Amino acid sequence: EKQFIxxxxxxxxxxxxxxxxxxxxxxxxxYGYPLSALGLVEEAIxxxxxxxxxxKEDSNNEIISQAIHQAGMVYRQNAYYECVLKKFxxxxxxxxxxxxxxxxxxxxxxxxxxxxxxxxxDFEEAYHFLxxxxxxxxxxxxxxxxxxxxxxxxxYYIKLNNRDEAIRHLEESIQNFNAAEDFIGAYEVKQIxxxxxxx
Numbered sequence: 001e002k003q004f005i006x007x008x009x010x011x012x013x014x015x016x017x018x019x020x021x022x023x024x025x026x027x028x029x030x031y032g033y034p035l036s037a038l039g040l041v042e043e044a045i046x047x048x049x050x051x052x053x054x055x056k057e058d059s060n061n062e063i064i065s066q067a068i069h070q071a072g073m074v075y076r077q078n079a080y081y082e083c084v085l086k087k088f089x090x091x092x093x094x095x096x097x098x099x100x101x102x103x104x105x106x107x108x109x110x111x112x113x114x115x116x117x118x119x120x121x122d123f124e125e126a127y128h129f130l131x132x133x134x135x136x137x138x139x140x141x142x143x144x145x146x147x148x149x150x151x152x153x154x155x156y157y158i159k160l161n162n163r164d165e166a167i168r169h170l171e172e173s174i175q176n177f178n179a180a181e182d183f184i185g186a187y188e189v190k191q192i193x194x195x196x197x198x199x
Contacts, residue, residue, distance in 0.1 A: 007034040025054060025063060029070065036074040044074040061098045065091060065105065069112070076116055084116045107136035107145045115152050118159065126156055144185075147176035151189055163196060 011031040019027070028051040035044035048071040055063030072087035092109050099105045114129030130152040137145035150173035157166035170193050177186035 002037070004034040004037045008038065008040075021054070021058070025051065028054070029066070032070055032074060036077050039078060041074060041078050041080065045071055048074065061094075065094050065099065068094060069108065072112055076112065076119075079119075081116055081120055085113070088112045088116065103136040103140040104142050104145060107133045107140055107142070107149065110136065111145065111148050111152055114156075118152065118156055121159070123156065123160065127153075130156055143176045143180035144182060147173045147180065147182065147185055147189075150176060151185075151192075154189070154192065158192075158196060166196060167193060 008031075011027060011034065015024070015027055015031070028047055032044045032047045035047060048067045051070070052064050052067035055061070055067055068087060068091040072084055072091060075081075075083040075087055088109060092113070095102070095105050095109055110129045110133035114126050114131075114133055117123075117129060118126035130149060133145070134149035134153065137149050150169045154166045154168075154170035154173060157163075157169060170189050173189045174186045177183070177189065
């Protein structure tokens with residue numbers, strides 16, 4: 001409900017308890033969200049660094065990969081774009097080494113790289129990674145990643161002032177968000193289309 005201060009305080013209170021390893025992992029995944037939303041970048045990165053350490057101590061490469069990914073998202077949310085690219089290329093290398101068969105992991109990573117380049121107005125790199133993300137999402141048959149990739153390509157075409165291609169991708173994004181029953185995601189994309197029509 002975007003009550004970030006209250007959320008942050010609750011996480012800190014719970015993390016002081018004697019928790020199982022699994023409980024600590026699940027809490028740290030989510031704890032970074034209110035920290036990042038409040039602009040507490042250093043604290044959010046420290047949280048995901050702690051999660052990455054847990055992954056290394058537990059020899060769990062999936063936790064390590066996701067901790068790197070979450071740190072990248074913190075940087076992106078707070079517009080630290082050079083840090084974003086460094087972190088997601090670090091994740092890209094890690095995925096290629098340990099999860100090269102997981103199209104879903106690759107799709108999520110390439111989406112973040114593509115979207116970051118889009119924010120930097122580097123359209124060639126943005127299209128390259130967003131298109132890769134879409135192809136991998138198709139192979140993974142994951143509705144959420146399909147929706148995100150289509151949304152990213154829709155926003156790419158908005159920046160290129162190509163309304164028809166933008167609308168086509170955004171409408172496909174809405175269909176995939178609805179298929180995944182992510183109605184908030186679908187609503188946000190509808191707002192993007194309305195903004196195009198208003199202009």
